[in-house]
Amino acid sequence: MHIKKILQNFLYDQEYFISLFQNSLHIYNYEELLILSETYIEIKLDKFIICIDGLNLTIVSMDKRELLIKGTINNLRLKR
Amino acid sequence: MKHYILIRIKTTSKTSLLLKLNKLNVEINNIIYEKNYLKCQILAKDLKRLKKYLISYEVEIIDETGFYKIKKELKRNSLIITSIIFATIIFLILSNIIVKINIIHENSYLRDLIKNALEEKGVTRLGFKKSYDEYEKIITSIKEEYKDLIEWLEIDVEGMIINVRVEERIINDYTKDYNTCHIIANKSGIIKSITTKIGVTEVSVNDYVNKGDILINGSIKLNDEVKANVCASGSVYAEVWYNIKASIPLLEEKSYDTGKMRFNIMVKKGANETIILKSRINTTKRVENIYLFKIFGYEFYLQKEYEIKSKTYTYTESEGTSKAIKLIREKLALKLDNFESVLEEKVLQKEVKNNNIYIDMFVAVKEQIGVKEYFKESRSDTNDESNNEYIN
Numbered sequence: 073m074h075i076k077k078i079l080q081n082f083l084y085d086q087e088y089f090i091s092l093f094q095n096s097l098h099i100y101n102y103e104e105l106l107i108l109s110e111t112y113i114e115i116k117l118d119k120f121i122i123c124i125d126g127l128n129l130t131i132v133s134m135d136k137r138e139l140l141i142k143g144t145i146n147n148l149r150l151k152r
Numbered sequence: 153m154k155h156y157i158l159i160r161i162k163t164t165s166k167t168s169l170l171l172k173l174n175k176l177n178v179e180i181n182n183i184i185y186e187k188n189y190l191k192c193q194i195l196a197k198d199l200k201r202l203k204k205y206l207i208s209y210e211v212e213i214i215d216e217t218g219f220y221k222i223k224k225e226l227k228r229n230s231l232i233i234t235s236i237i238f239a240t241i242i243f244l245i246l247s248n249i250i251v252k253i254n255i256i257h258e259n260s261y262l263r264d265l266i267k268n269a270l271e272e273k274g275v276t277r278l279g280f281k282k283s284y285d286e287y288e289k290i291i292t293s294i295k296e297e298y299k300d301l302i303e304w305l306e307i308d309v310e311g312m313i314i315n316v317r318v319e320e321r322i323i324n325d326y327t328k329d330y331n332t333c334h335i336i337a338n339k340s341g342i343i344k345s346i347t348t349k350i351g352v353t354e355v356s357v358n359d360y361v362n363k364g365d366i367l368i369n370g371s372i373k374l375n376d377e378v379k380a381n382v383c384a385s386g387s388v389y390a391e392v393w394y395n396i397k398a399s400i401p402l403l404e405e406k407s408y409d410t411g412k413m414r415f416n417i418m419v420k421k422g423a424n425e426t427i428i429l430k431s432r433i434n435t436t437k438r439v440e441n442i443y444l445f446k447i448f449g450y451e452f453y454l455q456k457e458y459e460i461k462s463k464t465y466t467y468t469e470s471e472g473t474s475k476a477i478k479l480i481r482e483k484l485a486l487k488l489d490n491f492e493s494v495l496e497e498k499v500l501q502k503e504v505k506n507n508n509i510y511i512d513m514f515v516a517v518k519e520q521i522g523v524k525e526y527f528k529e530s531r532s533d534t535n536d537e538s539n540n541e542y543i544n
Contacts, residue, residue, distance in 0.1 A: 104174070105170070105171055105174040108167040108168075108170055108171050108174075109167055110167075130183065130185060131170050131180075131183055132181075132182070132183050133180060133181040133182065133183065134170075134173070134174060134179070134180050134183075135177070135178070135179035135180070136177040136179070
């Protein structure tokens with residue numbers, strides 16, 4: 073449990089982080105959800121906007137800082 | 153602990169709803185997209201806010217989650233659960249209550265005694281049952297308390313009924329008084345001699361006595377009144393008669409040495425005997441072992457083998473008769489412990505049949521017939537053979 077806490081402290085100490093998994097995307101410390109559709113999602117972070125292209129994109133969980141997207145992700149772009 | 157609730161929001165545009173929810177900064181988990189509905193888990197505290205800002209949406213609470221779901225279910229089924237708990241308590245109470253105590257014994261006094269003893273120990277009707285160990289302790293203490301009355305006690309629990317099985321201790325009030333005894337006849341016969349040390353002689357020489365008759369009385373009487381009770385002592389010899397039958401064969405096979413002898417070697421280990429050389433006496437033989445030495449646990453013997461032959465000997469009738477009479481005397485000596493001497497003997501019947509001689513003989517012997525019979529002063533008529541004891 074001690075190691076887990078160290079890792080958590082290390083990760084959550086970051087300004088933001090984006091984790092890409094097989095069929096999901098986890099974004100930590102986002103600012104706003106700008107566009108949401110089944111094929112395209114735009115999310116605003118502090119210094120850039122992240123654009124996700126894909127199929128059957130759905131939000132599984134969200135709160136004011138974290139977001140978990142599921143679906144087939146085809147393209148991931150950053151707009152500065 | 154966070155209180156999550158499962159809600160269902162009616163919508164045709166799920167994306168715009170999610171964007172709105174996102175704007176509200178509401179924590180949403182496990183979002184499930186259904187036709188016209190969006191199912192998700194939210195914090196219970198956010199519901200109010202949700203309803204406030206999503207006025208045009210139909211928000212419906214479906215279920216609670218985690219501990220609150222259990223709590224809700226318990227609350228919903230509280231009547232059933234309370235009933236079950238209550239019924240269980242009632243069942244446990246009833247199954248541990250004694251409805252009836254059966255004390256199984258014909259003696260009402262003993263039944264009441266046991267009942268009172270059990271009540272004292274807390275085993276009462278409509279009282280609670282006790283454990284096996286407690287019953288064992290109760291049994292032990294009751295048995296200890298009434299050791300003169302109770303031989304055996306058992307408590308058997310059959311549901312709500314307790315069966316108490318009891319065995320009464322029967323103490324024979326007859327106690328041997330080894331200070332008072334008679335000398336009685338243990339056999340019928342004619343008195344030949346009496347030597348009285350203590351007691352009153354009841355018979356004379358040449359009197360015929362039956363089995364059980366008092367020969368020397370332990371009660372000393374004067375004018376039919378018992379003055380003293382003593383343990384009679386003395387010896388009484390009587391002529392006792394026996395009819396004895398015996399039979400012996402007239403043909404007897406006798407073995408004799410032919411004089412032929414051969415040597416052999418025998419090795420013995422434990423119980424195993426091994427003959428080293430082949431025996432040179434092929435007929436019936438008699439062997440004699442002479443110990444030689446022992447080595448490594450093996451004992452070596454010189455064996456002498458004697459050739460023997462057998463011959464059938466036929467007794468004459470007079471020889472057979474004397475042999476049978478000898479056998480009868482031996483049998484008589486073995487049978488009679490207090491036999492002194494043979495007074496008379498007579499062959500009553502003699503028959504030779506199938507090379508056997510059958511003899512029926514009458515024997516009159518002088519024998520000690522007096523035995524002690526202990527009695528209690530108040531029960532001088534007691535005739536208990538088990539208490540008899542031979543005088544030696």
